[in-house]
Amino acid sequence: MIASANRLRSAGWLVLLGLCVALVLVLAFRVNALRSQIHRAEARIVALKQDKLYLETEFETRANQQQLKVWNDVEFGYAAPNSSQYLEGERELASLSMPATANAPEPIRVASVDNAVLATAAFPAMVSPLSGKAMASDSEVLDSEAQMRPAQINHAEAVVTLKDRLGTVVEVASRKPVRAETVSEKERAQKAPLAKRPEKKVAKAADAPKPDKAKAKPKATVVADKSAAKKGKTTVGSRPAARKEAKAAG
Amino acid sequence: MNALTASAAIASGRVRLANVRQRSLVEAKVRVLVVAFLFLLTGAAALTRIVQLGLFEEPPERRSLAEALLPPRGEITDRNGFPLARAFPVYALWYNPKALGAAGSSLVKSPEEVAKALLQIFPDADYTDLVKRMKSGKASYLRRRVMPEEANRIFALGEPALEFPRENQRYYPQGSLGAHVLGYVDSEGFGHVGMEQVLEKQLLDPAQRGRPVELSIDMRVQGALEDELGRGMLETEAKGAAGVILDVDTGEVVALASLPSFNPNRSDMAYNDLVFNKVTNQVYELGSTFKPLSIAAAIDAGVVTDLAVRYPSDRPLEIGGFQIRDSHSFGASLNVPEALIHSSNIVTAQVADKLGGARLKSTMAALGMNERPYIELPARGFPLWPRGNGKAGEWPRITTMTVSYGHGIAVTPLHLAAAYATMVNGGVWRPATLYKVDPAKAAEGRRVFKASTSARMRQLLRMIVVDGTGRSANAPGFRVGGKTGSAEKPGGKGGYNRTSLVATFAAAFPMDKPRYVVIVMLDEPKGTAASSFQRTAAFNAGPVVGRVIPRIGPLLGIVPDDSRDIDISDLSPLVGNGEGE
Numbered sequence: 001m002i003a004s005a006n007r008l009r010s011a012g013w014l015v016l017l018g019l020c021v022a023l024v025l026v027l028a029f030r031v032n033a034l035r036s037q038i039h040r041a042e043a044r045i046v047a048l049k050q051d052k053l054y055l056e057t058e059f060e061t062r063a064n065q066q067q068l069k070v071w072n073d074v075e076f077g078y079a080a081p082n083s084s085q086y087l088e089g090e091r092e093l094a095s096l097s098m099p100a101t102a103n104a105p106e107p108i109r110v111a112s113v114d115n116a117v118l119a120t121a122a123f124p125a126m127v128s129p130l131s132g133k134a135m136a137s138d139s140e141v142l143d144s145e146a147q148m149r150p151a152q153i154n155h156a157e158a159v160v161t162l163k164d165r166l167g168t169v170v171e172v173a174s175r176k177p178v179r180a181e182t183v184s185e186k187e188r189a190q191k192a193p194l195a196k197r198p199e200k201k202v203a204k205a206a207d208a209p210k211p212d213k214a215k216a217k218p219k220a221t222v223v224a225d226k227s228a229a230k231k232g233k234t235t236v237g238s239r240p241a242a243r244k245e246a247k248a249a250g
Numbered sequence: 251m252n253a254l255t256a257s258a259a260i261a262s263g264r265v266r267l268a269n270v271r272q273r274s275l276v277e278a279k280v281r282v283l284v285v286a287f288l289f290l291l292t293g294a295a296a297l298t299r300i301v302q303l304g305l306f307e308e309p310p311e312r313r314s315l316a317e318a319l320l321p322p323r324g325e326i327t328d329r330n331g332f333p334l335a336r337a338f339p340v341y342a343l344w345y346n347p348k349a350l351g352a353a354g355s356s357l358v359k360s361p362e363e364v365a366k367a368l369l370q371i372f373p374d375a376d377y378t379d380l381v382k383r384m385k386s387g388k389a390s391y392l393r394r395r396v397m398p399e400e401a402n403r404i405f406a407l408g409e410p411a412l413e414f415p416r417e418n419q420r421y422y423p424q425g426s427l428g429a430h431v432l433g434y435v436d437s438e439g440f441g442h443v444g445m446e447q448v449l450e451k452q453l454l455d456p457a458q459r460g461r462p463v464e465l466s467i468d469m470r471v472q473g474a475l476e477d478e479l480g481r482g483m484l485e486t487e488a489k490g491a492a493g494v495i496l497d498v499d500t501g502e503v504v505a506l507a508s509l510p511s512f513n514p515n516r517s518d519m520a521y522n523d524l525v526f527n528k529v530t531n532q533v534y535e536l537g538s539t540f541k542p543l544s545i546a547a548a549i550d551a552g553v554v555t556d557l558a559v560r561y562p563s564d565r566p567l568e569i570g571g572f573q574i575r576d577s578h579s580f581g582a583s584l585n586v587p588e589a590l591i592h593s594s595n596i597v598t599a600q601v602a603d604k605l606g607g608a609r610l611k612s613t614m615a616a617l618g619m620n621e622r623p624y625i626e627l628p629a630r631g632f633p634l635w636p637r638g639n640g641k642a643g644e645w646p647r648i649t650t651m652t653v654s655y656g657h658g659i660a661v662t663p664l665h666l667a668a669a670y671a672t673m674v675n676g677g678v679w680r681p682a683t684l685y686k687v688d689p690a691k692a693a694e695g696r697r698v699f700k701a702s703t704s705a706r707m708r709q710l711l712r713m714i715v716v717d718g719t720g721r722s723a724n725a726p727g728f729r730v731g732g733k734t735g736s737a738e739k740p741g742g743k744g745g746y747n748r749t750s751l752v753a754t755f756a757a758a759f760p761m762d763k764p765r766y767v768v769i770v771m772l773d774e775p776k777g778t779a780a781s782s783f784q785r786t787a788a789f790n791a792g793p794v795v796g797r798v799i800p801r802i803g804p805l806l807g808i809v810p811d812d813s814r815d816i817d818i819s820d821l822s823p824l825v826g827n828g829e830g831e
Contacts, residue, residue: 025301028305032305042315042318043318045315046315046318046319049319050319050339053336053338054338054339056333057333057336057338057421057423060332060333060423060424061423061425064423064424064425064427065424065427065469065470065472065473065476065477066424066425066426066427066473066477068473069473069477080800080801080803080804081804081810082726082727082800082810083726083727083809083810083811083812083813084812086809086810086811088809088811088813
């Protein structure tokens with residue numbers, strides 16, 4: 001009996017030992033498996049970093065200073081900034097909104113519609129760079145004669161057209177009007193002696209006709225253009241021209 | 251007898267049969283045992299190996315991450331960390347004539363056809379050379395660098411003899427930009443010419459090469475300088491051009507260009523005459539740009555205390571049978587500010603004469619004009635320094651006078667840059683360096699001028715640009731100050747060649763608090779429509795400075811400002827008409 005119990009115990013120890021060895025082995029295998037996983041991950045990191053280096057170098061090469069210069073010469077035409085493009089600090093920034101003093105020139109106001117501008121401006125018709133002919137948003141209403149010569153503008157009608165356009169836009173957009181002057185406002189402004197504005201302001205206001213607003217609602221614009229064209233005094237092209245001028249001024 | 255023998259025979263046969271069976275059984279058992287033992291041994295060996303591998307063996311070719319990413323040659327970057335030179339695995343085009351076996355033709359098509367196809371991929375390749383190489387039957391490089399898409403196109407030709415081994419080469423993403431600063435690495439892996447040569451050990455040292463070396467160069471500024479210099483050079487049909495932009499407080503070289511340049515990416519073609527660095531290696535008589543230095547020396551020594559004092563300038567100064575002339579007459583007399591504005595040799599020579607050779611010489615020596623320029627580059631030219639008389643090497647009067655307006659002494663443009671930096675930064679000379687320097691840890695340097703002298707010189711330099719010969723460099727809002735210099739090159743009749751000039755413009759900006767010195771030099775410019783048919787610096791080098799500064803100023807943190815400038819109101823009444831040459 002004792003002998004069998006002893007044998008059983010020693011066998012138990014052996015089994016336990018075997019179990020421990022097996023567990024250690026399993027653990028060791030797992031550790032090494034993980035190690036090789038790390039190794040694989042590292043190899044992948046190396047490969048990716050080298051890829052990154054390769055792509056970065058390619059980017060640097062394609063966008064090197066000489067290449068950028070060529071692109072700038074041909075495409076972009078960026079120039080170094082000048083002093084008017086910098087503000088020194090809060091003080092200079094604040095000085096821009098100083099209340100006007102006694103004899104100071106009136107502050108320049110942008111994004112306003114000034115009919116005096118349209119009265120003096122004669123926008124040349126937009127010419128297609130391909131055909132060399134005048135471009136129109138609605139070609140069917142343009143007669144061949146109008147295509148050949150710069151559009152002559154009847155200023156009184158042009159004003160009406162612009163007003164129509166803005167008016168249409170505002171209606172469609174159902175927003176607050178963007179300083180679209182009504183006829184009564186215009187009359188009031190003409191009567192008031194203060195309405196006379198300095199030349200500089202007039203030049204800036206040329207950017208005013210909010211081309212983007214008009215663009216946002218093409219349907220309304222086309223209608224306005226048609227109405228203008230039907231009156232025989234076309235202003236077609238004045239809108240892109242105005243935008244071009246705005247760009248040049250900017 | 252017969253029966254007996256027969257029975258015996260039968261009996262013995264039976265015994266033998268039984269024996270044989272027994273023996274066979276034993277033998278089979280032994281064999282099974284042996285095989286089983288062998289199986290066991292193999293199994294045990296396999297298990298041991300597995301356990302050994304699982305427990306102790308490291309994965310094969312195990313390298314640490316850092317080691318794998320360590321470049322074979324360290325990277326060089328500019329001051330903002332943009333790579334200027336890096337080790338880069340590239341494809342090469344290798345011709346292996348044995349790719350189709352030793353016998354027969356090495357190419358599928360004829361060499362001429364293959365060469366034609368290659369010419370379509372590389373339009374700059376040499377057709378006859380390609381044909382010759384492919385016909386020679388020797389393995390060789392057809393091209394050292396091939397872009398991946400080009401490699402794909404070559405692969406599409408279907409020629410097994412054209413191979414693309416991937417090789418680690420030095421690559422310069424900016425091409426020829428800053429070529430003289432960087433240098434190049436030859437096919438053997440040795441650096442030449444620029445910092446590649448200087449940093450050779452560091453770039454190859456495994457302990458250090460993982461960290462990029464930061465240079466003081468600003469790639470964008472270097473690009474702008476090279477671009478404008480190149481334009482100026484082409485417009486005036488000059489032989490060459492050189493330019494350097496130096497930080498006046500730390501001595502860092504922000505840009506250094508010597509044109510025409512070379513392409514370090516083509517190491518096979520890089521070694522030619524163009525590797526010669528005009529900024530650090532070539533010495534020139536830089537002419538009138540020396541006048542402010544001489545005047546500064548005179549003000550510093552107390553020789554010129556009153557800037558209103560007038561000096562005769564109506565006739566050439568005769569000294570020892572030598573005549574000192576001006577380009578044209580500026581009137582009966584000029585004071586010092588006017589002399590600088592009009593660039594009068596006669597008045598400067600008189601001031602230098604009053605100062606004396608010894609003091610002018612010591613100032614020039616303190617500005618480092620008697621030794622090679624301080625910079626890390628290996629190519630540094632030794633100035634032509636007037637030897638003087640006697641043991642002490644005293645300069646005779648004529649030497650003092652000519653040196654005062656930049657003749658009889660030849661230095662590199664870098665010498666001039668360091669001297670101008672000294673003149674405007676408060677009077678401290680510092681060695682130029684190509685390493686990025688922490689402003690707080692700038693070299694101590696040595697004091698050459700008093701701070702008051704430096705302040706006065708800033709005013710005078712600004713006046714030259716506002717009223718005088720330097721007007722073409724007056725970039726609006728950048729408060730530029732500087733001096734033109736148009737020196738005749740040695741040679742020809744009377745020691746100097748009147749038609750070949752070296753036109754230099756030395757400028758600093760912004761003058762109310764100088765930060766950078768810009769030196770632009772054109773070698774033998776011609777009078778073209780772009781330079782109003784003039785050869786002097788005011789018409790060729792000056793406009794280059796005037797175009798470079800607005801481009802680099804904002805990049806270097808200098809904002810153009812029309813509302814500020816250095817105060818020159820105390821000097822402007824001294825200048826009569828303000829008309830320059």
